Amino acid sequence: MVDWYLLFLTILTAVLLVGLSIPLAMALGIVDRPGAIKIHSKATPRLGGVGIVATIVLWGWYSGTLTGWALLGLLIIATTGLLDDRYNLSPKVRLAAELLAGMALGGYFWPQLGWTGLLLAVILVPVVSNAVNLIDGMNGLASGNAMISAAGLALMLWSMQQEAMLAIIVVGSLVGFLVWNFPKAKTFMGDCGSLSTGYMLAVLLMLSATHGWVTFLAAGVMVSFPLYDMVVGIVRRWRRGKPIFDGDRDHTYDRLDQLYVRDPAKTVLVVWAITAILVKVGLIVSNAVLLVGVSLIFLVVAFLFWSAYRLGAL
Numbered sequence: 001m002v003d004w005y006l007l008f009l010t011i012l013t014a015v016l017l018v019g020l021s022i023p024l025a026m027a028l029g030i031v032d033r034p035g036a037i038k039i040h041s042k043a044t045p046r047l048g049g050v051g052i053v054a055t056i057v058l059w060g061w062y063s064g065t066l067t068g069w070a071l072l073g074l075l076i077i078a079t080t081g082l083l084d085d086r087y088n089l090s091p092k093v094r095l096a097a098e099l100l101a102g103m104a105l106g107g108y109f110w111p112q113l114g115w116t117g118l119l120l121a122v123i124l125v126p127v128v129s130n131a132v133n134l135i136d137g138m139n140g141l142a143s144g145n146a147m148i149s150a151a152g153l154a155l156m157l158w159s160m161q162q163e164a165m166l167a168i169i170v171v172g173s174l175v176g177f178l179v180w181n182f183p184k185a186k187t188f189m190g191d192c193g194s195l196s197t198g199y200m201l202a203v204l205l206m207l208s209a210t211h212g213w214v215t216f217l218a219a220g221v222m223v224s225f226p227l228y229d230m231v232v233g234i235v236r237r238w239r240r241g242k243p244i245f246d247g248d249r250d251h252t253y254d255r256l257d258q259l260y261v262r263d264p265a266k267t268v269l270v271v272w273a274i275t276a277i278l279v280k281v282g283l284i285v286s287n288a289v290l291l292v293g294v295s296l297i298f299l300v301v302a303f304l305f306w307s308a309y310r311l312g313a314l
Helices: 002-028 048-063 068-087 091-108 110-134 141-159 165-181 190-209 213-222 224-239 252-261 264-286 290-311
Strands: none
Touching: 002 048, 002 165, 048 068, 048 165, 048 190, 068 091, 068 110, 068 190, 091 110, 091 190, 110 141, 110 190, 110 224, 141 165, 141 190, 141 213, 141 224, 141 264, 165 190, 190 213, 213 224, 213 264, 213 290, 224 252, 224 264, 224 290, 252 264, 252 290, 264 290
């Protein structure tokens, strides 16, 4: 009951704070302007991530589920994203900040995971944060995808009689943001929001790892869509002889929209449905023996990459 009450308060807080970020972004000139590989047609505020982060910090601190080094890591990566939104930081500076945030997160989980946790956090934070950032290409895509993944993680933890409150806070903050972002965007989350959302998914993955590797693998399936799309993008650009981190409009979701759906809002709903299926697969894996779980994950990964090939995204 308390968790549902907190979800309601988190949604209301996010709706309020993201809404307040819109005039602030306009006043500061932090807007996303139309460009060659962008699908919006007018300058749009891109400070919505500040509302997401503020909501997570407030209720994470209040509930005692986001404290110490984990909270410091979030503040590091959120500040980095905010500065990037305003000043376009160099990739090296961003990566250094992400690694620092990963070290902070590893410090938080040191008592449970030790050196393994530190190494895992240093890998997960940059990878997941940038994966979420890279799929932030349509209204509601990155935020809705992360919301569904976090909801799946909350359900998995709750079914194991483990603490799911932090995952619920992440869900609520993203629901509140989506009120302003989908289907028509009055604001974007910006790098502050996408990097911070990825960081929080990394936190939840680390939390899952404390309950064993089967649980961690199951959690990885639930958050796998942005990771999959990032890997596909790297392979695609490498095969075409282009810099692997250059932007383009050949992501899996772009190709899905161009070839079949032809409506960005409906395409986002399709991706949400795919993520919901991945969440279901993750829940199955969490209750399976390791060999069965790994076999199921292999089949899912093979199908996803076959789909990317068929769509022309590889």
